[in-house]
Amino acid sequence: MQAGEEISAVRSRGHELSATGVTVAYEGVDVVHDASVTLRPGEVTVLVGPNGSGKSTLLRTIARLQRPRTATLVVDGADGLALTPREFSRRVALLTQGRPTPSGLTVRDVVEFGRYPYRGRWGRADPDGPAAVERALAMTGVADLADRGAEHLSGGQLQRVWLAGCLAQETGVLLLDEPTTYLDLRYQIELLDLVRDLADDHGIAVGAVLHDLDQAAALADRIVLLDEGRIVAEGLPEDVLTADLLTGVYGIRIEVGTDPLTGRLRTRAIGRHHTRTERLSTPS
Numbered sequence: 001m002q003a004g005e006e007i008s009a010v011r012s013r014g015h016e017l018s019a020t021g022v023t024v025a026y027e028g029v030d031v032v033h034d035a036s037v038t039l040r041p042g043e044v045t046v047l048v049g050p051n052g053s054g055k056s057t058l059l060r061t062i063a064r065l066q067r068p069r070t071a072t073l074v075v076d077g078a079d080g081l082a083l084t085p086r087e088f089s090r091r092v093a094l095l096t097q098g099r100p101t102p103s104g105l106t107v108r109d110v111v112e113f114g115r116y117p118y119r120g121r122w123g124r125a126d127p128d129g130p131a132a133v134e135r136a137l138a139m140t141g142v143a144d145l146a147d148r149g150a151e152h153l154s155g156g157q158l159q160r161v162w163l164a165g166c167l168a169q170e171t172g173v174l175l176l177d178e179p180t181t182y183l184d185l186r187y188q189i190e191l192l193d194l195v196r197d198l199a200d201d202h203g204i205a206v207g208a209v210l211h212d213l214d215q216a217a218a219l220a221d222r223i224v225l226l227d228e229g230r231i232v233a234e235g236l237p238e239d240v241l242t243a244d245l246l247t248g249v250y251g252i253r254i255e256v257g258t259d260p261l262t263g264r265l266r267t268r269a270i271g272r273h274h275t276r277t278e279r280l281s282t283p284s
Contacts, residue, residue, distance in 0.1 A: 017207070018074045019061070022035045022058060022062075023068060032057050035054070037062065037207070040205055048209075053249075054226050057229075059094075090171065093173070099162055107142055111161060114169040115129040135168075156182045158182070176206070216241070223240040254267055
C-alpha cells in the first residue's frame with residue numbers, strides 16, 4: 001500500500017471532546033485556572049505559550065493523566081471522567097513527551113500495545129488488531145523497522161513508533177504533546193502533514209501542544225494561547241498570533257507577517273543581536 005491508501009484505510013470516527021472549568025493544582029498552588037477547550041471532529045486545535053504556561057498540564061488533564069481540582073470532561077457525549085480507562089482509551093489517545101525506551105521488545109510489539117483497549121482482561125481476541133498495527137507502521141514510516149529491537153532506535157525513530165501506537169489505537173480524539181520532539185526537519189513536516197490528513201480526511205479531533213509558532217500557524221484550525229495557567233486568547237491563527245498578544249505573553253518583541261510564497265503567518269522574535277545588526281547596517 002502507498003501512504004495515501006494507508007491513510008484512507010483509517011476508520012472515520014471523530015469525536016468531540018469538551019473540557020470546561022479545568023483547574024489544576026500542584027502542592028496546593030493552582031497552575032491551570034478555569035480553562036475551557038473544545039476539540040471538534042475534523043479540526044486541529046494547537047495549544048501554545050511559553051514554558052510554564054500550563055499547556056502540557058492542560059493537555060494531560062484532558063487525557064486524564066493529571067487529576068484536576070475542578071473539571072467537566074465530555075467526550076463523544078459521555079462523561080469523560082466517569083468512563084472506565086478502557087472505555088476512555090477507545091475514544092482518546094495521547095502521545096506524551098519523554099516516554100522510556102522499551103527494552104527487549106520489537107517495534108511491532110510496541111505498536112501492538114496501542115490495541116490494549118480492544119483486548120479483554122483475559123486476552124480476548126482482537127480481529128481488527130493486526131491490520132490496524134500494519135496501517136500504523138506504514139503511516140508513520142517505520143514498517144521496515146517492525147522486527148528491530150526498539151532499544152536500538154534513534155530518538156526520532158522511537159518517537160514515530162510511539163505515534164504509530166497511538167494510531168493503532170484508532171480513537172476519535174488524538175492528543176499530541178510536543179509531537180515533533182527529536183524529529184529532524186523532514187519527519188517534523190511529514191508528521192504534521194499526517195496529523196492534518198487525519199483531521200481533514202477522517203474527522204479526527206486533534207489537540208496538540210507545540211512550541212514552534214510557525215508550525216502551529218500552519219497546522220491549526222484554532223489556536224489556544226496560554227500564559228501563567230490562563231487562556232489569554234482562543235480563535236483562528238490570524239486572530240491569536242498577533243504581534244501585540246505574542247509580545248505581551250512571551251516577554252520579547254515578536255513580529256508577525258505573511259510568507260509571500262505560502263500566504264501563511266510567519267513570526268520573528270527580535271533579540272539583542274537582531275537590533276545590533278539592524279543598527280550596524282543602517283547608513284549614517
